[in-house]
Amino acid sequence: MNSTHTLSSWLARLDARETHIAIIGLGYVGLPLALLFSEECFRVTGFDIDAEKVATLNDGRSYIHRIEPEHIAGARAAGFRATTDFSELHECDAILICVPTPLHPDHTPDMSFVTSTVEALAPHTHAGQLLVLESTTYPGTTDELIVPTLERLGRNNLRVLRNGDGHDTLEGLMVAFSPEREDPGNLTTPRREIPKVIGGVDTRATQAAVALYGTIFNRTVAMSSPSAAEMTKLLENIYRCVNIALVNELKQLCLAMGIDIWEVIDAASTKPFGFQAFYPGPGIGGHCIPVDPFYLSWRAKQFNQPTRFIELAGEVNEAMPGFVVHTVERALEREGKSLAEAKVLLLGIAYKRDVDDLRESPALTIFDLLERAGASVSYNDPFFPEVGVGRKYALKRQSTALERVGDFDCVLLVTDHSAYDYAALVEASKIFVDTRNATRGIASGKIVRC
Ligand SMILES: NC(=O)c1ccc[n+]([C@@H]2O[C@H](COP(=O)([O-])OP(=O)(O)OC[C@H]3O[C@@H](n4cnc5c(N)ncnc54)[C@H](O)[C@@H]3O)[C@@H](O)[C@H]2O)c1
Structure with missing residues (x-):
């Protein structure tokens, strides 16, 4: 002692x-x-x-x-x-x-x-x-x-x-x-x-x-105090959440306007001051960004203070999986297939690249939305050979071998793990929906960027 x-x-x-x-x-x-x-x-x-x-x-x-x-x-x-x-x-x-x-x-x-x-x-x-x-x-x-x-x-x-x-x-x-x-x-x-x-x-x-x-x-x-330190952590994550929501919204606008948001972010990043790059994606995941802002909005209510940025960012980010599923649906329709009769393979279900963490992953929501629409859904993720039942999911499935990519009507890249060979995967796919710009530089009519 x-x-x-x-x-x-x-x-x-x-x-x-x-x-x-x-x-x-x-x-x-x-x-x-x-x-x-x-x-x-x-x-x-x-x-x-x-x-x-x-x-x-x-x-x-x-x-x-x-x-x-x-x-x-x-x-x-x-x-x-x-x-x-x-x-x-x-x-x-x-x-x-x-x-x-x-x-x-x-x-x-x-x-x-x-x-x-x-x-x-x-x-x-x-x-x-x-x-x-x-x-x-x-x-x-x-x-x-x-x-x-x-x-x-x-x-x-x-x-x-x-x-x-x-x-x-x-x-x-x-x-x-x-x-x-x-x-x-x-x-x-x-x-x-x-x-x-x-x-x-x-x-x-x-x-x-x-x-x-x-x-x-x-x-x-x-x-000076624990409260100031507690607030610092929340400011950092809310800053990230709000800026991700901003690029997610601008991505949808850019897609409608035929502008490549990734090229725009790269160009804006050359500015030596006043700009920090954030990247769009299929939604937010992990134990922090989707969760922490709500700790502050909950607390703010006790002080009768609004947290409009947090609520708006949450709304935009939470709508992203739906936007991705809609993109898959339209891509299939262009090939004469309905989502309800399609076989879809999700590539990468971890909430971010090269981590073995599934918490709050947008892949889980996408999985759910696709299945509700009637699609037959499988996944591949080198970090999850199988997925059972968790706090917010019950997938109960095993990772599909990449050799079977050609069996699916659509391959949907959700998480861009570095182990994937994107050129080979696009080659083997019928339709390849890319939510992460992982196929940048690959020229193929099969790729749908979203
Ligand atoms: N994971 C990250 O990258 C990350 C980054 C920054 C902050 N955080 C924060 O750190 C905290 C921990 O996150 P994590 O990702 O390590 O969580 P985790 O779920 O990976 O680990 C938490 C551990 O706590 C244990 N545990 C739960 N209740 C317990 C109890 N009463 N007594 C003893 N052990 C208990 C669980 O069994 C588990 O092993 C969270 O507040 C999270 O928001 C996480």
């Missing part, structure tokens, strides 16, 4: 790599984070409610495509282990929470994972520990949900340190928010180079979190 009572001794232990770090939620965010700290020679323990994940990791195996088993085995050899037993949190100096924050079907925040995690861990916390929430959430979560829960359920009248509570002494728990900003599949920006935004409830919490994350990130950005 940690007997640290001052911030200076907490920081000294960190410098000496004696800090024991707990990562709660060993998913796409938590597991890589655990490995980064392990590489820095910290003692790291991972906590998850999924016993299968815990057993897999303790066996030195991986369940995330981009994380090699050797990486897990290396961390295991360096002392990393996983557990489902939250009572072990008592031994830890820093507790980092990386659990899901999805939406309810009515687009309101589902905070149940965060709430149940904090309720489960609170009895095992003690003064001198640092607790950081990394999950994306609405501004106010740390102050209004996390802190009161910890103080209600913590033992021995545990308090969370607040500004003005004292100086060096740690007579309570340090609490901060630090959003995860990872971009899955982005191989050009190593995770260490993504600056880490941090906002503590108290300056001691900010200081401790800045020092902790400073061991694995090249740059940290200290903010």
Whole structure:
């Protein structure tokens, strides 16, 4: 158990790599984070409610495509282990929470994972520990949900340190928010180079979190409060969501006008200032962009404030799968075939290129819309040899071999994985609908760009 009572001794232990770090939620965010700290020679323990994940990791195996088993085995050899037993949190100096924050079907925040995690861990916390929430959430979560829960359920009248509570002494728990900003599949920006935004409830919490994350990130950005840090993450993702909606709308206009939107974006990107490129697609997916903006619009209602950009962007982006299906329908009709009698192959069902993540993928909506229209739908995705039943889907199918592309009336490219040979796929297809401009440079009358 940690007997640290001052911030200076907490920081000294960190410098000496004696800090024991707990990562709660060993998913796409938590597991890589655990490995980064392990590489820095910290003692790291991972906590998850999924016993299968815990057993897999303790066996030195991986369940995330981009994380090699050797990486897990290396961390295991360096002392990393996983557990489902939250009572072990008592031994830890820093507790980092990386659990899901999805939406309810009515687009309101589902905070149940965060709430149940904090309720489960609170009895095992003690003064001198640092607790950081990394999950994306609405501004106010740390102050209004996390802190009161910890103080209600913590033992021995545990308090969370607040500004003005004292100086060096740690007579309570340090609490901060630090959003995860990872971009899955982005191989050009190593995770260490993504600056880490941090906002503590108290300056001691900010200081401790800045020092902790400073061991694995090249740059940290200290903010004045958890709410400001929570809002920063939402601004980033709303900025992305709104700009994607803009190009999705302009794409439809360009198609109607016979202008190539991709050529336009490339040309606009040559401007050295004031323009950042965003690209159109079949809709938005993943755990962040389709979800996070609604956290803010939900919160804004409590302040009687409108969030019109968020709502409009949501409307435009959510209409994209329907636009894609309509394009497929018209392309088939030109060949004298109705959608209801067509066999359609979806290429790529992950929500983005080269990731093994299906969450909120527009492919799932497209699948559904095509089937409702009567089409017979199959898919190919190198990252999903088979797909069963998930939170929002029940595909229960296996990936179709690419050799069978010629059996389909239409091939619809939804996700442009880099493993695909597009020229060969177009050659083998009857109609090739391209939502990603992956066939740029390929001249063929079979290609329908959308
Ligand atoms: N995936 C990304 O690229 C990404 C990027 C930035 C931010 N985020 C945010 O990070 C958070 C985590 O996302 P993720 O993609 O890692 O989710 P994930 O679903 O991949 O992983 C979450 C893990 O938490 C575990 N878990 C759930 N409830 C738990 C509990 N009560 N106690 C312990 N473990 C529990 C799950 O079993 C799972 O292993 C979300 O808020 C998400 O919005 C994700």
